Amino acid sequence: MQEQDELLGVGIQLNKNPVEGFSAGLIEDNDLYRWEVLIIGPPDTLYEGGVFKAHLTFPKDYPLRPPKMKFITDIWHPNVDKNGDVCISILHEPGEDKYGYEKPEERWLPIHTVETIMISVISMLADPNGDSPANVDAAKEWREDRHGAFKRKVARCVRKSQETAFE
Numbered sequence: 001m002q003e004q005d006e007l008l009g010v011g012i013q014l015n016k017n018p019v020e021g022f023s024a025g026l027i028e029d030n031d032l033y034r035w036e037v038l039i040i041g042p043p044d045t046l047y048e049g050g051v052f053k054a055h056l057t058f059p060k061d062y063p064l065r066p067p068k069m070k071f072i073t074d075i076w077h078p079n080v081d082k083n084g085d086v087c088i089s090i091l092h093e094p095g096e097d098k099y100g101y102e103k104p105e106e107r108w109l110p111i112h113t114v115e116t117i118m119i120s121v122i123s124m125l126a127d128p129n130g131d132s133p134a135n136v137d138a139a140k141e142w143r144e145d146r147h148g149a150f151k152r153k154v155a156r157c158v159r160k161s162q163e164t165a166f167e
Contacts, residue, residue: 022118024056033058035114036072038165039121041158046151047125050075050158051165054086054121056114066091066108069117073161076153078128078139087134090120101132 024037035056041047053072059065069091071084079087089106096104133139141150 021122024114024118027055033060033062035067037114037118039118039125041161042122042126045126046154047075047158050161052161053165054084056117063110063112065093066112067117069121073164074157075161076135076138076150076157077125078130078133078135078142079124080138081134085134086121086124087132088120088124088129090117 021042022037022039024035026032027034027036035058037054037056039050039052039054041050041052051073052075055070055072056067057070058067069086071080071086075084081087089102090108090112092102092107094104094108094110097107128139128142130139130143138150138153141153
């Protein structure tokens with residue numbers, strides 16, 4: 001029950017203090033654990049003008065464990081796998097990284113909110129982490145042909161996102 005109160009509180013806070021660049025709400029009114037977010041592509045990035053739909057799925061023991069985030073809209077990005085799953089540090093399970101890449105304080109902490117997750121995702125769109133890719137092909141293009149093939153694929157995703165944003 002405390003987890004549901006936590007999620008309800010997050011939703012109320014977002015309604016009182018909206019954050020620029022995204023909107024979030026429940027997918028279904030009777031399920032506090034599944035949220036839909038719309039992310040506006042950040043200005044001055046290749047994603048500018050895009051309207052990207054994603055789902056946040058919260059575990060029953062939130063906020064002790066992170067939600068999972070999956071883009072529903074196609075997106076070409078080094079830190080989003082081809083299935084749409086987002087791979088950023090704050091969405092990784094709390095504690096030590098068994099590969100030693102991330103510090104514990106970079107990973108999930110119970111103080112994170114939908115707002116801090118979305119700010120991190122918007123930042124990820126503006127500045128991909130090519131050193132720890134979820135989509136190796138996108139990371140390779142971002143490193144080797146950022147203004148060619150990578151830019152064209154992102155532009156295609158932005159156009160498609162605009163066409164399907166409100167379906």
